[in-house]
Amino acid sequence: MPIYNPPLRDMQFVLHEVFQVTDAFKAMPRHAEVDVDTVNAILEEAGKFASGVTFPLNISGDEEGCTLNRDTHEVTTPQGFKQAYQQYVEGGWAALSCEPEFGGQGLPHVMNQCLYEMLNSANQAWTMYPGLSHGAYEALLAHGTPEQKQTYLPKLVSGEWTGTMCLTEPHCGTDLGLLRTKAEPQADGTYKITGAKIFISAGEHDMAANIVHLVLARLPDAPKGSKGISLFVVPKYHVNADGSLGARNPVFCTGLEHKMGIHGNATAQISLDGAVGTLVGEPHKGLAAMFVMMNAARLGVGNQSLGLTEVAYQNALAYAKDRLQMRSLSGTKAKDKEADPIIVHPDVRKMLLTAKAYAEGARALQIYCTLLLDQSHHHPDEKVRKDSDELVALLTPIVKAFITDNGHTATNACMQVFGGHGFIKEWGMEQHVRDNRINMIYEGTNTVQSLDLLGRKVLGNQGATLKKFGKLVAALVAEEGVNEKMAEFINPIAMLGEQMTKFTTEIGFKGMQNPDEVGAAAVDYLRVAGHLVFGYMFARMAQVALRAIAAGNADPFYVAKLQTARFYFAKLFPETVMLMRTARAGSKVLMDTDAALA
Incomplete structure (x- = not known):
C-alpha cells in the first residue's frame, strides 16, 4: 500500500532556518504575533488531516471517479470526498489565510502554501475543489463590489460554498480573445449570460451547497479580442437578500471530461443558458480581474x-530499500540475503535523488514566493511591497512551468524505480504520473509560461526585474565567495548569473529582428532561469546546513541536505549548458521546415 508522511522537518528547515519567516512576519503588523510554535502546530495538524483524511481516498477516488446524472445535471463525487470536505470546513482550513473581515483567520499565505503542498501530496484531485475556491476568493477580494464581497466572500472563506473559473471554450483555450460567451445587460443591473465552457475543474459537485462561477464573457458593445472581455460572478443558486439560497440559475454541467488523470475531480462541460450574473470590475477589463485568480492558480x-513529486519520492525510496534485485557492482552489500536491495545501484539512486532534489528545490521556491506575497500585501514599506510584487510576477511562470516539468521527470523516475510494479495500478505510482501530466498543460501550457517569462517579464522591461533577482544571487556570492566549503554551491550560480546577462541580451537582439527567435528560445530559456533560481535556493540551504554542522549540530538532516545539494549541482544543474546551446540554435531549424511537416 502507498505511504505518505508529511515532510514537516524539511518545511520547518526552509521556513525557520533558511528564510526565518517569523522574523519577516515581525515587520508586518498583521502577522507580527505569528511565532515559530504557532507555525509548527498548524503544520502538524495540517499534516494529520492530509495523511489521515484525504490520502486514504486517493486511489479509491481515482478508481471511482465522478458521476453525472444527465437528467438533473448533478455530479456525485467519489465516496468519502464529501465527508472529507466537511471535515476540512469544520476544521477551519478553508479560512486559514483569508481576511478576518470575512471570517478568515488572517494567517500568512506561507501557511496556506504548506497546507496545500501536503493536501496535493495526499490527493490532488480532492484538493482542487477547495484550491479553486481560494482563487475565486482572491479575485473577488481584489475586484468585487462591496455587495459582491458581502454576498460571496464569507461563504467562500468558510468553505460552505466553492468557486470555479470559467475561461476555456470548445474553440479556444489559451487564446481567450476568441471567446464567444455573451452577456446581455438587464434593467435591474444584472446580466444574462449565454455560452459554453469546457475543462472547468470542480465545475459541478455535491460537496458544497453552492458553487460560485467566475465567468468570462462579452458585452454587446465589446471590442474584438482580449480587450473586449468582461468578468461576471454567476452562482449555481441565486442568493437571496438575506443570504439564503434561492432558485437554480441556468448554469448546468452537460458532460464530464474523460481524462488521463485527476479522475476524482469533476472536470465539467458547462452550459450557460441565460444564467444571471453580476459584473466584476470594469466592463471590458475582465482579464485583469481574472488574472488575480489565474496567477494564484499558476x-x-x-x-x-x-x-x-514528494509523495512519489517517498514511495520509491521505501520500495528501493526493500526490493531485492541482483548484486551491487562494487560487491555484495546484503550478505544475509539472496540479492541486494536496489537502492545500492547507482542509477536507482540517481532517480531517487532527482525526485528528492526537485522536491526540495520546489519547496524552497514555493515558500519563498508565498513569503513575497505576504510582503507584497502587508509590509508597511511601499518599496518592499513593490519589489516583492515584481519578484513574484517574475517567478510565477517559473513556479508553474519548471516545477511541473520537473514533476513529470520525477514521477516518471519514481515509477521506474518500481520496475514492472510501477506500471501496475495497485502500487499507486502510475496514478502520480497521470495526475501530474495535466499540471504541465492547464493554467497556460508551459510553453505559454515560457513566452510570458521571456517576452513579458524579462524582455518586456529590459531585464529590470531579472536584475533584481540577480542582485540576490550576487549578494550571496559576495557573502560566501571566499568560503572554500561553499565553493561547490556558489561557483555554479555565480557563473550562470554572469552568463544570463549575455544570454538574455543575445536573445533580445535576435528577437528584435525576428520575433520567432523569442518563441524558439523561450522554453529552453525558462529552464535555464529555473535552474538559476533552484541553484540559489540550494546554495542558501547548503549555507545553513554547513553553519549548523560547524556549530556542532549532529542531526543527520544537515548532512543529507548537503548531499542532495551536491547531487543537484553535479547531475541536474549542468543541463543549463545544453539548454543555452539549443536556445542559441535559433528559429530557422524550426520554421524553415515546410517540407518536413508537409
Missing part, C-alpha cells in the same frame, strides 16, 4: 507537482 499548479 502558483497552485506548481504546488500540485511539488506535492506529487
Whole structure:
C-alpha cells in the first residue's frame, strides 16, 4: 500500500532556518504575533488531516471517479470526498489565510502554501475543489463590489460554498480573445449570460451547497479580442437578500471530461443558458480581474507537482530499500540475503535523488514566493511591497512551468524505480504520473509560461526585474565567495548569473529582428532561469546546513541536505549548458521546415 508522511522537518528547515519567516512576519503588523510554535502546530495538524483524511481516498477516488446524472445535471463525487470536505470546513482550513473581515483567520499565505503542498501530496484531485475556491476568493477580494464581497466572500472563506473559473471554450483555450460567451445587460443591473465552457475543474459537485462561477464573457458593445472581455460572478443558486439560497440559475454541467488523470475531480462541460450574473470590475477589463485568480492558480499548479513529486519520492525510496534485485557492482552489500536491495545501484539512486532534489528545490521556491506575497500585501514599506510584487510576477511562470516539468521527470523516475510494479495500478505510482501530466498543460501550457517569462517579464522591461533577482544571487556570492566549503554551491550560480546577462541580451537582439527567435528560445530559456533560481535556493540551504554542522549540530538532516545539494549541482544543474546551446540554435531549424511537416 502507498505511504505518505508529511515532510514537516524539511518545511520547518526552509521556513525557520533558511528564510526565518517569523522574523519577516515581525515587520508586518498583521502577522507580527505569528511565532515559530504557532507555525509548527498548524503544520502538524495540517499534516494529520492530509495523511489521515484525504490520502486514504486517493486511489479509491481515482478508481471511482465522478458521476453525472444527465437528467438533473448533478455530479456525485467519489465516496468519502464529501465527508472529507466537511471535515476540512469544520476544521477551519478553508479560512486559514483569508481576511478576518470575512471570517478568515488572517494567517500568512506561507501557511496556506504548506497546507496545500501536503493536501496535493495526499490527493490532488480532492484538493482542487477547495484550491479553486481560494482563487475565486482572491479575485473577488481584489475586484468585487462591496455587495459582491458581502454576498460571496464569507461563504467562500468558510468553505460552505466553492468557486470555479470559467475561461476555456470548445474553440479556444489559451487564446481567450476568441471567446464567444455573451452577456446581455438587464434593467435591474444584472446580466444574462449565454455560452459554453469546457475543462472547468470542480465545475459541478455535491460537496458544497453552492458553487460560485467566475465567468468570462462579452458585452454587446465589446471590442474584438482580449480587450473586449468582461468578468461576471454567476452562482449555481441565486442568493437571496438575506443570504439564503434561492432558485437554480441556468448554469448546468452537460458532460464530464474523460481524462488521463485527476479522475476524482469533476472536470465539467458547462452550459450557460441565460444564467444571471453580476459584473466584476470594469466592463471590458475582465482579464485583469481574472488574472488575480489565474496567477494564484499558476502558483497552485506548481504546488500540485511539488506535492506529487514528494509523495512519489517517498514511495520509491521505501520500495528501493526493500526490493531485492541482483548484486551491487562494487560487491555484495546484503550478505544475509539472496540479492541486494536496489537502492545500492547507482542509477536507482540517481532517480531517487532527482525526485528528492526537485522536491526540495520546489519547496524552497514555493515558500519563498508565498513569503513575497505576504510582503507584497502587508509590509508597511511601499518599496518592499513593490519589489516583492515584481519578484513574484517574475517567478510565477517559473513556479508553474519548471516545477511541473520537473514533476513529470520525477514521477516518471519514481515509477521506474518500481520496475514492472510501477506500471501496475495497485502500487499507486502510475496514478502520480497521470495526475501530474495535466499540471504541465492547464493554467497556460508551459510553453505559454515560457513566452510570458521571456517576452513579458524579462524582455518586456529590459531585464529590470531579472536584475533584481540577480542582485540576490550576487549578494550571496559576495557573502560566501571566499568560503572554500561553499565553493561547490556558489561557483555554479555565480557563473550562470554572469552568463544570463549575455544570454538574455543575445536573445533580445535576435528577437528584435525576428520575433520567432523569442518563441524558439523561450522554453529552453525558462529552464535555464529555473535552474538559476533552484541553484540559489540550494546554495542558501547548503549555507545553513554547513553553519549548523560547524556549530556542532549532529542531526543527520544537515548532512543529507548537503548531499542532495551536491547531487543537484553535479547531475541536474549542468543541463543549463545544453539548454543555452539549443536556445542559441535559433528559429530557422524550426520554421524553415515546410517540407518536413508537409
